Amino acid sequence: MLSSMGVTIYDLAREAGVGIGTVSRCLNNHPHVSPATRARVLSIVKRLNYQPHAGAQRLASRxxxxxxxxxxxxxxxxxxxxxxxxxxxxxxxxxxxxxxxxxxxxxxxxxxxxxxxxxxxxxxxxxxxxxxxxxxxxxxxxxxxxxxxxxxxxxxxxxxxxNNEGGYSATHHLLSLGHRDIAMINASLDTQPARERMDGYRRALEGAGIPFREDRVIISSAGKNDGFNRDAGRDSMRRLLTTTSGPGRPTAVFIASDVQAIGALEGARAEGVRIPEDLAVVSFDDIELAQYAELTTMRQPMxxxxxxxxxxxxxxxxxxxxxxxxxxxVPDLIVRRSCGAAAHALAGIPVPSQPAPVQHS
Amino acid sequence: MLSSMGVTIYDLAREAGVGIGTVSRCLNNHPHVSPATRARVLSIVKRLNYQPHAGAQRLASRxxxxxxxxxxxxxxxxxxxxxxxxxxxxxxxxxxxxxxxxxxxxxxxxxxxxxxxxxxxxxxxxxxxxxxxxxxxxxxxxxxxxxxxxxxxxxxxxxxxxNNEGGYSATHHLLSLGHRDIAMINASLDTQPARERMDGYRRALEGAGIPFREDRVIISSAGKNDGFNRDAGRDSMRRLLTTTSGPGRPTAVFIASDVQAIGALEGARAEGVRIPEDLAVVSFDDIELAQYAELTTMRQPMxxxxxxxxxxxxxxxxxxxxxxxxxxxVPDLIVRRSCGAAAHALAGIPVPSQPAPVQHS
DNA sequence: TACCTTTGTGGAAGCGCTTCCAGAGTTACC
DNA sequence: GGTAACTCTGGAAGCGCTTCCACAAAGGTA
Structure with missing residues (x-):
């Protein structure tokens, strides 16, 4: 029984009293093998516990x-x-x-x-x-x-x-909730997602007749993943909140990713700013944490x-x-608590419907 | 240049005016090749953009x-x-x-x-x-x-x-914080981790002279992963809180996994029970969410x-x-907010030191 | 000088498969 | 009965490598 170590089709052929071609045909379900022969060969395959050699198969079959x-x-x-x-x-x-x-x-x-x-x-x-x-x-x-x-x-x-559409939908959602002064927290513009999400943000603003203001975009590329990380999110939020106040402070933020948003929530808490009452938040990705943190976010159908x-x-x-x-x-908008839409809904303000996902080629 | 499609060592050998054995020796850094020959062969490798055939290598070299x-x-x-x-x-x-x-x-x-x-x-x-x-x-x-x-x-x-040690450490930590009535929320005992973690829990209790009580162990194997899931955790916590009250209610719980603990936190919130003030919690795994939820947990060095x-x-x-x-x-104890140790520390009660991780064979 | 060792080289013999071709046997049809 | 077509089979020829053996040349030693 230790024999199984190196059983080849030659062994099978000898044992079954047939040629190697026939054995190969049996193994690969090729036609033109009589049922009797096939059965005999396959039983021997089983008995000797034959295992094909992957390398040889690759070489021969390319x-x-x-x-x-x-x-x-x-x-x-x-x-x-x-x-x-x-x-x-x-x-x-x-x-x-x-x-x-x-x-x-x-x-x-x-x-x-x-x-x-x-x-x-x-x-x-x-x-x-x-x-x-x-x-x-x-x-x-x-x-x-x-x-x-x-x-x-x-x-x-x-x-x-x-990403562009996603950034647009996220921003549009905030606009439709009545926000007019919407900031963005972004990661390094060297990455394509960051650039595209910001383009969508900009497009949505301009589509609503609101000028895009560069000082409303906080960019942090610190730490790993080009700024797509928790610490960068926290720092960005603190920066946003310490440089603004009163009516000069935005009422909503679009954040380029959920991980940044998680950090941003911590930053807001540290500054005593309530989400979503004082500041509405929409982010991007819908990672597992997003559900737990009740983030409204753009879901990618991963x-x-x-x-x-x-x-x-x-x-x-x-x-x-x-x-x-x-x-x-096209990313889906997932509405949770952080954008304040729930509160709106309770107040009788209709929540905008989500765009249907589209997949085109 | 399209030639690179199927360049073999035979092509290299012909081009370099040497034998295939020599080519092979060059490619595999074998000794006994003159520096001049090696350089010539390698330059041709580069020029023809030779790629070895993985299948052939496997077959020949085993x-x-x-x-x-x-x-x-x-x-x-x-x-x-x-x-x-x-x-x-x-x-x-x-x-x-x-x-x-x-x-x-x-x-x-x-x-x-x-x-x-x-x-x-x-x-x-x-x-x-x-x-x-x-x-x-x-x-x-x-x-x-x-x-x-x-x-x-x-x-x-x-x-x-x-897991046994981990369950012991978790429970021991709660004991050292002064808890005497410690429940456990567990998943299906069909799984080895659940059994072992409970054994550790039991051992710690008995080591402290506290009898192990079966009615203090809430087991839910509902849902996926044999009960290692959020819903099971929430249900178990509600079951624990609705069947006990006043001095008959445990002051601490050891929960067999972080995902269950996340659900359990929700369950406690729904019942108006504060963590850690009313109920101290230690769980197991240290998944990413644990940090966010401020769970004290047993970290596995994954x-x-x-x-x-x-x-x-x-x-x-x-x-x-x-x-x-x-x-x-041996899992590490990671102390966060959910066990209440931080509050103890503020009150001047020393926090027990963590056991050093040991790796033995 | 004679002999051994070391270094460098060529190429045959595998590795274990798939595939193709040839041939034997059988059936079908005129 | 002859030819064609189809079914089943054996085994050679490759696939592209590694490894081993043989051998030549060069150097070392007595």
Whole structure:
């Protein structure tokens, strides 16, 4: 019984008294094998506890049945949810996932290069980072399918979240609650989400005839994640509240992310400012904490994004020559306590309806 | 330049005017190649943009440089942190990770079987689930290294968290704050953590000369994760508070997990019971929310567990015949607001020191 | 000088599969 | 009876690497 260590199709063939071709056909469900032969071979497979050799299969069939996922350090809730969507689809179709978590930017190129090794993976999902231009040609040369998620390049299938629309909806929601002086707390404008969310904020204001004021945007890029963190949020809020007062103080804030908002709530509490009575807050992401902190926020359909990414990749693996597609998800407005809409509703003021999520390509 | 699609060592050899053996030696940094030859070959590697074929390497070298991670659905904060530790070590030594997230129990066997394919992976990390006995022999037969994390089997290296110690420390902390009537909110006793944490609770009580009372343990296994969820926590707390009152009501509770504690806080609020003034709370896990909710809790060093798991696996891959090891982590007590220790400290009552974390094998 | 060792090199022999081609046997139809 | 078509099977030829063995050249030692 210890024999199972290295059973090959040659052993199976000898044991069953057939050729290796026949064995292979049995194993791969090919037609043109008599039922009797197939049954005999399969019983021997079982008896000898045969395990195919993955490397040999890859070499001979030139398919790996594996895709690699290159993702920024995934302790972030966004990626965990997305990865779950990817994983579920992969499990359905029996694909393996190679996980590459990027902690240092230098690793990006390393993992991309590794994914390009022939016979390593059949496709790549690339998340939220800037694809180095030098790799564009390489992927095309190797004809290695790739889907960009939360990122964009015209040469590849891309999936994006409409941050701009999200920023617009968030701000519009505050406007429709009657606020006219709305500030924004943002992270580093070097990141695309920060820029786009601010553009939406600006567009909503201007659409309501309210001029965009640069001094109403507090930007902190301190700490990790380019300012998308709790401490930066707290500092920004304190800065906002210590530099304004009385009627010169905004009545609402749009905050670029939930983590910042969590910090901002602490900052507001420290300054004795009540949320939402004194200051209405809408943020972005709908991470797990947002529900607990009762944040009104823009929800990104993370799980669905993961599923779609995987589906796009599968489609691309089937047809390498189709034109690249661009899919967009529009974030949902999730109304909770922090925007004060509940209080409004009690006072008989109608709450604006949420825009329906749209997914177009 | 489109040539790079399928460059093999034969192409390199021809181009450089050397044999394939020499090329292979250059690529793998073997000795016995003259510096001149090596330089020439490597320059051609660069020029033709050669990429080794992973499948062929695996087949010929019988090493895959990959390990598989079989993990319960990882949206759980515990696994995310642990996986990060695993990932970081893997990146350091250039190993690839194959991620298998288990959503349905049927998938466990499938992923185990897949990992057993020859030439698929060099080792397996298996998390928090019961290893089917039928696989024990198979792994031994195939001599496939495996490390169990948050699980145990005498035949394999195992890494555990001392839930018993944790339950003891949590309860002991409450005792040292002067509480004599301490309840426990627990999840299904079918799970090992729930049993062990309760054993620690009991041991601490009895060590202090307080009899263990079964009616002081509220168990709810409703909902998902065997009762380790928010709703179960809320229900348990309400049950505790509605069945007791006045001096017959406990002054403190040890709750088996943070998620339950979050729900329990809501339940207490609904019953008008203040935490920690009316009821002190200590829970378990130190998930991200715990900090926000100011829970005093038992922290599991998740990242370190991940790192250690990977290191154990590497050691096992080097020496297959060493005796299986068992490593334990003792959870840390993290003191926050929910236990009332802060108030005690203000009142001049010394806060007990935290036990130092111990890691023994 | 004779002999051993070291260094550098070429290439055959695998690794264990898939796939293709050829051939044997069977059935079908004119 | 002859031809065509179809079913089933065996096994060679690759896939692209690593590793080993053989051998040549150069250096070292007595």
């Amino acid at each position: 398919r790996t049945n594996t895709i690699s996922v290159i993702i920024p350090s995934f302790t972030n809730y966004f990626y965990v949810q997305t990865l779950q969507g990817v994983q579920d689809v992969a499990a359905d179709i029996g694909m393996d996932l190679m996980l590459y978590g990027v902690s240092h930017t230098a690793q990006v190129e390393h993992y991309l290069r590794r994914s390009l090794h022939r016979g390593h993976v059949d496709g790549v999902l690339f998340f939220s980072m800037i694809l180095p231009e030098s790799f564009v040609a390489r992927f095309q040369q190797m004809r290695l399918p790739m889907v960009l998620v939360d990122a964009y390049h015209p040469a590849f299938d891309s999936i994006r979240v409409q 799980y669905e994004i993961g599923r779609l990414a995987m589906e796009k990749l599968i489609a691309r693996m089937k047809d390498a020559d189709a034109a690249p597609t661009l899919s967009s998800f | 090493r895959t440089n990959t390990i598989s991670v079989i993990i319960p659905s990882f949206t759980n904060y515990f696994y995310v942190q642990t996986l990060q530790g695993v990932q970081d070590v893997a990146a350091d030594i250039g190993m690839d990770l194959m991620l298998y997230g288990v959503s349905h129990t049927a998938q466990v066997e499938h992923y185990l079987r897949r990992s057993l394919h020859r030439g698929h992976v060099d080792g397996v990390l298996f998390f928090s689930m019961i290893l089917p006995e039928s696989f024990v022999a198979r792994f031994q037969q195939m001599r496939l290294p495996m490390v169990l994390v948050d699980a145990y089997h005498p035949a394999f290296d195992s890494i555990r968290v001392q 990242y370190e567990i991940g790192r250690l798991a990977m290191e154990k696996l590497i050691a096992r891959m080097k020496d297959a015949d060493a005796a299986p090891t068992l490593s334990s982590f």
